[in-house]
Amino acid sequence: MRRLVLRWLIAAIPLVLGVSVLTFVLASLVPGDAARTILGVNANPQQYAALRDQLRLNDPLWTQYGHWLGRALHGDLGLSIQSADPVGHELKGRLAVTLSLVAGATLVAAVLGVGLGVASALRGGILGRCVDTLSLLGLAVPSYWLGLVLVTLLAVKAPIFPATGYVPFGQSPVQWLESLVLPVITLGLGGSAPIAKQMRDGVLGELDRDYVLVLRARGIAERSIIFKHVLRNAATPVASVLGLVIIGLFGGAVLAETVFVLPGLGGLAVTATSGHDIPVLQGIAVVFTLLVVGVNLIVELGYAALNPKVRT
């Protein structure tokens, strides 16, 4: 297990470097620059040139990247061009929001997906068809639209949950929960669809296996067969799907954060992109890459726990 963790961590280094280079190059290719964003279009050429010089935007691209990398290796992600605050400070404040959102959505997606998948496989019939239909709907309905509908129904027409905003857990746990309910449902519903489908197919596949027949012949209780054997075996591929779903949720968080005006990393990525704030974009890319690596590692560990064959 230790070797597995070590292997992942080593693999993460070139990945983070590669993503940071790619982000830097792509962000630099976006037309416009930070100096113009800061000064607006009314600034005269002298002002513009002076600020470009101050921001070191005239340096060659690789020099700029080198400066960033040198600082980043010492734990300094630089200063945000827009806010002039340390990038690390900005990310720290927003990471908790995105993690809360994705964790909640993962929970919703997993519970709903597994529950519906198992119910569909075991009961079949109308329920099975309903699950299939819901799965398709979950995939087809844009989360943006779903979010707006939920806000209209459960925040504006029936003021049960807040329409926008985020309350930190430390400030009020109840309000924190309330502020996350609608965005978590918005994000989680879409994620539950592939899990439900995989779970249903997995359980049906396992139920057809010989060992289930043998267990039944030995008089083992059906509940025990399902929970101790079938679900465990069916869960192995679901763990992989869940990993992919979680990674997808980080991407979906950008939209959810926009609709519900949550101060997360997704919203920061949007404003940093439009403001040509490359240090912030770099920081976000690094954090997201590390999160993806982390999620994959957890999935791998979970996979290993479920399937001893992959532990070696």
Place this chain on the structure above:
Amino acid sequence: MSRNACRKSAVVLALATAVAACGGGSKTASTNTGAPKAGNTLTVAVGSPPNSLNPGTVDNAFTTFTLLAYDPLIYQASDGSLQPDLAKSWKYVGAGNKQFDLTLRANAKFSDGSAVDAKAVKASLDYARKALGPQAPLLAGVTAINVTGPLSLSIMLAAPNPMVPQVLTQYYGIGQIISPKGLAAPKELTVANGSAGAGPYVFEPKQSVAGDHYTYLARPGYFEPARQHYKKVVVRVIANPQAVLNALKTGQVDVVAGGDTSTASQATAAGMQVVSMPFVWQGLNLIDRGGEVSKPLGDVRVRQAINYAIDRKTVSQAVLGKYGVPTVETVVKGADGYSAQAAGKYPYDPEKAKSLLTAAGYPNGFTLPVLSVQFGGIDTMAQAISGQLAKVGIKVKLTTVADTQTYVTDMTNRKFPVVVVAYGGQSMYLEGAGLFLPAAAVFNGFKTASPNLATLYAKASAADPKPRAAFDVQMQEYLVDNAWFAPVAFSPVLYFARADLGGLKVNAQAPVACPLDWFNTK
């Protein structure tokens, strides 16, 4: 084009005039006239995060984020009048608007407890002159700032400038005074570190998240507690028009500053106050007035034909809806420089346009390269204008760029003879430096110069307010008569607010409302 949402006019006109100026039958003021009641929290929603929290480098469009914590020398009230703030009195000394004297109030202190005195004000203004902020050019003509006493100072100018009082108001960051302690480390005037002003509120970093919400707490010891209508003011950044409307409907937000025209009717239907003022004109900037790139444009008759060829009423309604106000002028009715005579200059008359084109030697029209940008609805306006010009034979070859940097570059490299722009919120006088004088680096890309205009501008620069108003009108009439531009319509600045909020007013002289004026009436 200007992102500046706050630039103000110079001449104070009657509020009634300004109200009459507002088009579309929309309101220019809150209907609540009750006395202010103490409030706990005011939450204001805006569409974009600020470029800076440092008054020396903040863009005019974002002074809402700084004016709560940094008092200005002079306060522009919601009726457009200039009121004492950190300065208790001010005046131009001698003839020609070349020396401006200020006397400060004695009882003002910065949030760190130090006194607001002449030395501190000089230091703040000197910093603003040198900071690489968007407003620094407004103080470019200052040669020296002399401390003449503990609470008095003189601003010396190289050339006449009648706009000094205006640029020292809360709508210009350079007029918001930073404490000596703040100036010792101006790069730390950020979300993480806090503010260093003498305003009624102090920025609270612990309750703020950059790009999302900014919290200001009422400051004990402020010299005029009556101005602190709330214990706390939160400025939230909500870009999505529907999300901000939902926040307003559900009471999460009290005021939306810079509301979207697409959701204005929903706000009205929900019982919210909708206050608006025509603000930024959209239309054509005919920059190649010498015919360098497009020979036809060198002929004033062609430029006038373009103005006659545009059905402003139809385009305004189609592009901006009921909040659009058709115009041939660069300033709104009620603002300084507005000319009733020029307003009727170019009625929609395609036949007249064709006859002018024929007289100029272009009976079959010509091809006109036009630059546009995907920003602020300019590209939509560009399409509408192209259709109008096609009807008189002018074939617009439209180039639409995706970013403002390319837009600015192409506007100033003599590549395009015509640019679709959105520009406004400035007084007629300030439009000189920003829009039509050779010094207007961005918006006068071909550096067109006119001796007549230069003479009028010089006279306006040195004149007292009353005679300057006449020069401003003459400059506007010159621009319209000579068709330097083909403005189409003013787009509005919109405010949505809950029904019981008071003090929300806009007019032609003060088109941008200030959160310090707002209060609870219940």
